[in-house]
Amino acid sequence: MDRLEQQLRFVLELDRLKSVYRRTYLIDGTRNENSAEHSWHLALLAMTLAEHANEPLDVGKVIRMVLIHDIVEIDAGDTYIYGDQENKAEREHQAADRLFGLLPPDQAAQFRSLWEEFEQAATPEARFANALDRFMPQLHNYHTQGRSWKEHGITAERVLTRNIDISYGSETLWEWTQTLIRQADDEGMFPEEK
Amino acid sequence: MDRLEQQLRFVLELDRLKSVYRRTYLIDGTRNENSAEHSWHLALLAMTLAEHANEPLDVGKVIRMVLIHDIVEIDAGDTYIYGDQENKAEREHQAADRLFGLLPPDQAAQFRSLWEEFEQAATPEARFANALDRFMPQLHNYHTQGRSWKEHGITAERVLTRNIDISYGSETLWEWTQTLIRQADDEGMFPEEK
Numbered sequence: 001m002d003r004l005e006q007q008l009r010f011v012l013e014l015d016r017l018k019s020v021y022r023r024t025y026l027i028d029g030t031r032n033e034n035s036a037e038h039s040w041h042l043a044l045l046a047m048t049l050a051e052h053a054n055e056p057l058d059v060g061k062v063i064r065m066v067l068i069h070d071i072v073e074i075d076a077g078d079t080y081i082y083g084d085q086e087n088k089a090e091r092e093h094q095a096a097d098r099l100f101g102l103l104p105p106d107q108a109a110q111f112r113s114l115w116e117e118f119e120q121a122a123t124p125e126a127r128f129a130n131a132l133d134r135f136m137p138q139l140h141n142y143h144t145q146g147r148s149w150k151e152h153g154i155t156a157e158r159v160l161t162r163n164i165d166i167s168y169g170s171e172t173l174w175e176w177t178q179t180l181i182r183q184a185d186d187e188g189m190f191p192e193e194k
Numbered sequence: 195m196d197r198l199e200q201q202l203r204f205v206l207e208l209d210r211l212k213s214v215y216r217r218t219y220l221i222d223g224t225r226n227e228n229s230a231e232h233s234w235h236l237a238l239l240a241m242t243l244a245e246h247a248n249e250p251l252d253v254g255k256v257i258r259m260v261l262i263h264d265i266v267e268i269d270a271g272d273t274y275i276y277g278d279q280e281n282k283a284e285r286e287h288q289a290a291d292r293l294f295g296l297l298p299p300d301q302a303a304q305f306r307s308l309w310e311e312f313e314q315a316a317t318p319e320a321r322f323a324n325a326l327d328r329f330m331p332q333l334h335n336y337h338t339q340g341r342s343w344k345e346h347g348i349t350a351e352r353v354l355t356r357n358i359d360i361s362y363g364s365e366t367l368w369e370w371t372q373t374l375i376r377q378a379d380d381e382g383m384f385p386e387e388k
């Protein structure tokens with residue numbers, strides 16, 4: 001197959017990420033957010049908030065990383081951060097094989113390596129990209145009066161424990177998150193402790 | 195106001211782009227596409243198709259440009275490419291004033307200048323970003339059997355005339371588009387000439 005045709009098959013397949021819905025709601029509460037628009041939003045966060053990263057980093061790489069970080073969900077679906085993580089890695093690796101495998105081999109390797117870097121969270125760019133991915137849902141939840149937290153029985157303590165990774169990418173955003181969660185708690189946005 | 199707070203107000207406001215719907219349909223035909231997920235898709239096109247640009251360019255800049263190119267639609271709405279373009283520039287400039295104006299002044303200037311560059315289409319990056327923006331809807335239309343073309347009475351000739359800008363960014367994508375449109379015409383995807 002022609003190189004451009006291979007690239008366009010990948011591009012067309014990507015459209016399906018617009019139909020993968022997350023647990024979070026749009027800030028106006030009208031519907032759940034999908035993973036494609038969520039990825040766009042994170043890229044804008046990277047452009048806007050990069051100065052708050054703990055370490056010096058290549059912002060362009062963070063942007064590319066968040067743009068592709070959820071592509072595997074086209075096959076593997078969205079795995080809720082507070083839900084069962086069983087088989088997640090296996091399902092997502094199979095998805096990465098198939099999806100990035102649509103590209104010409106040189107690009108398949110590039111995209112795959114960028115995605116693996118995000119997953120391993122062992123570089124400054126990957127730590128910050130993961131921090132943004134954990135940070136944004138807190139804003140969505142706060143601005144929808146904790147709707148998704150309530151629906152899934154997630155307590156303030158659980159949010160703080162599960163999202164500590166924000167601090168690895170940005171102490172500033174982590175401090176801000178802690179304040180937000182305490183405020184959400186004071187405002188009754190969390191379900192009763194079980 | 196604190197710098198981070200200003201940045202987060204901007205980030206929150208961006209969420210509204212997810213509720214601005216375009217004339218194009220998702221490739222599975224289930225609903226119209228919104229401008230946030232469309233912007234994400236274009237950024238992935240930039241990452242995948244940059245080698246087909248007419249001129250050497252900074253791909254990172256193309257990515258940032260397509261990520262922000264539609265933000266003004268939050269206030270100005272989506273203007274259909276085959277529709278009335280009256281007051282479009284004025285409405286979008288006012289929107290840019292308000293929306294980028296939410297950011298700290300240094301970032302407001304940066305984002306504004308990137309958006310103006312896209313609009314003026316006078317640099318290699320802006321020409322390629324505009325080409326991608328014109329190219330992708332052809333794929334959506336073709337893969338939904340010309341649904342949006344038919345709904346709005348758009349002929350093959352009109353598509354070819356109105357999207358010549360693709361050639362300024364990429365002769366390769368333009369050739370490919372011309373073939374696609376001819377094929378779509380042969381397959382009866384366009385309405386009868388009026």
